[in-house]
Amino acid sequence: MLNALISALRPVRFDEPVVVLDLETSGLDPAKDRILAVAAVPVEGHRVLLHQRFERLVHDQGPVNPEAIRHHRLRPLDVRGGAPLDQVMSDLVGWIADRPLVGYATAFDLAFLSRALSPLGLRLPRRHADVRNLQQQRDARRQPESASPQRFEQLAQTLGVPIIGRHEALGDAVTTALMWIALGHSA
């Protein structure tokens, strides 16, 4: 039992298959804002498996937040064509299976996801990694006093990764996937 728990919490290795995930939301508060789009891509080694991508819009009729729309460019019109949240969540959990999750500022996405998943009795794999934290830890080893989390664009530049379709869930997921590969390559 304990062994199972320990192995479930061991760090995500760069050479194992992972899923890189990104959400677009109606705002920044996981307690009251809603998931509007989910995108995820598997990564195996140096390969981003675009052809196995997971990409869904979530049906949403909640209050409109113009600030967030400016950010993710998903108009109410766009998300009205989406699938019900419950459907998207159970598809996502099935699709991820037991692969570890990777993201940028993963805590944010996980907070939204666990709120959406718990009513369904579903849960995500326990193991996950955050490219922002990983880079911050590396920076801290070199310059302990000045290391701070890097903004998304800044991190992409640090790692020499192109920013692909910024502020679209799939684009951000692929960019994050490349950050993960770059971190693994320079590890």
Add this chain to the structure above:
Amino acid sequence: MLDQVDIDTSHPPFDLLDDAGKATLKAAVDLVFYPAEATILHAEQEAEAAFVVAKGLVQAFDSRATGGERAFADLGPGDLFGSHAVLSGRARHSYRAAEESLCYTIPAAVFRQLTEQQPRFGAWFLEGMAVKRRHRQRERYAASGRALIARISDTQPAPLVRVKPETAIADATRKLKQQRVECLIVEDPQLGPGIVTRTDLLEAMALSFQQPSDPVGPLASRPVISVERNALLYEALVRMTEHHIERVLVHEGDQLYGTLGMAEVLAHYSSASHLIALELGRAQSVAQVADAATKLPHLVGTLFNQGAKMRFLMDLVSALNGRILERLYQLCVPPPLQEQMALLVLGSEGRSEQLLRTDQDNALVLADDLDPAAAAQAAATLSAAIGQCGWPPCPGQVMISNPQWRGDAPTWQERVQRWIAEPDAAAMMNLAILTDARAVAGNRKLAEPVLASLRSALGQDLALRSMAHQAIEFHTPLSWFGRIKHGEHGTDLKKGAIFPIVHGLRTLSLAEQIEARNSFQRADELVTRGTLSKAFGRDLQQSLALCMRLRLDAQLRHQGEASAHPNHVQADQLPRLDRELLRDALRIVGEFQDHLRQRFRLEN
């Protein structure tokens, strides 16, 4: 920043896929990271995928017969590679990431499926250069403002003249003459409309020995190629280019309206050339000729931007240059001397391949009994006048004002013998440009014995081998097409491609006793004689035309600036399709050099 996650399908060749094809592609493609120095594709191995560079730099390597590898091409974002490897089952080249690179991978099975199921996409890879060239032509026509606006309805199509299939050839010919048209529509109730041109009738009589009373029906070509009257004019040009015809039918709805010839289309674009010709005919002084001559570069630029074909442009420029020189000759050489000299133009002007004027490269052949002092006087006046009309003096003094480039036939023959006996670089160059000489004014007969003896002297094996050697001297595709760094001059098209093709064709033509001077005609004749395969001859012509077009494009853009590197283009700034065509052209040059090596048994 990349705008999108997936392969951009708005550019060739992926824009040739239909929506289903694009969906198939999207459902199969992955994105892969390659560290610097990683080998993406190994030569001689089966390829699991074709690749499109998303970011970074990938280099293609050629393995040499002598062992080792040589980088021959750079591939940047948007470039496709490995398609040949996938289609043929085995990679010809190795590909390595020159820096950290991201590539899209298209699984081999999917790529093959797309080429099989999508004919236009498949043709891109299977038919090679010709297809790419047509696409680029379309792009260029589309990019040209005026050509976009001009419609077929703006021109004057020739009226439609109809005959019945049983009409006799004699009656049909009479009808052509009376109605002043170039072709007739043969109305056959069973087969539908067909077309019979003046040339068809001529060839039927003269080559197939048909009788004037024979019917025209069997001579008609079907199906007829037609364009909508409301279509853009360049569509007509593209259709003619595609089908290798000089005339299309114009229809309005389902009614045939008239016929439109290449000449009429080009006349619409190039009425300026007729004006220049008229002006030259009227010119009574060197200053007036110079006035007309200065309009030529502008005309070249205009026609080029309207998408005129290179061979047409060169023919036009050469015809007009010929008239300029002839007029100057008449104005500058005293009438009693005019029949005692022949003016030769050398090099590119001799081959009718000059587009923008370069240096004067010319020579005079004198009658045996002509007074040298009188000839020198006339040559000085004529050379100055030619300079006034826009041909700067030749830095190497290859011009008629230099006594070394004047002389009677025996003097010339003696010079040629000396150059052949002591073939240093200058002598070889002299022989090469003299081989291409064309008499443009004066008593052209004087030049004939000189050129004939030159050709026969150079037809000897030893002379040919030294000439051929020059054509393989520059290692083509490659190192110079390697990575282009900022601050360098770019890619030298003359050294790397134009010279090897022109000089190689010249050498082969000498070996085969072909008198044609124009490189395109030389290639045609070499194909006719079986020295070159038909496909290879066409590839060489297209490669040459491409490099000439890219060079002209760069020159026109820098017109007015004193460019130190008129033969260079910035390969990394070329439109993607041009870059791809250039890469193909360079490969053709390399193959041609191998061909020359074998033909003349040369060492590397």
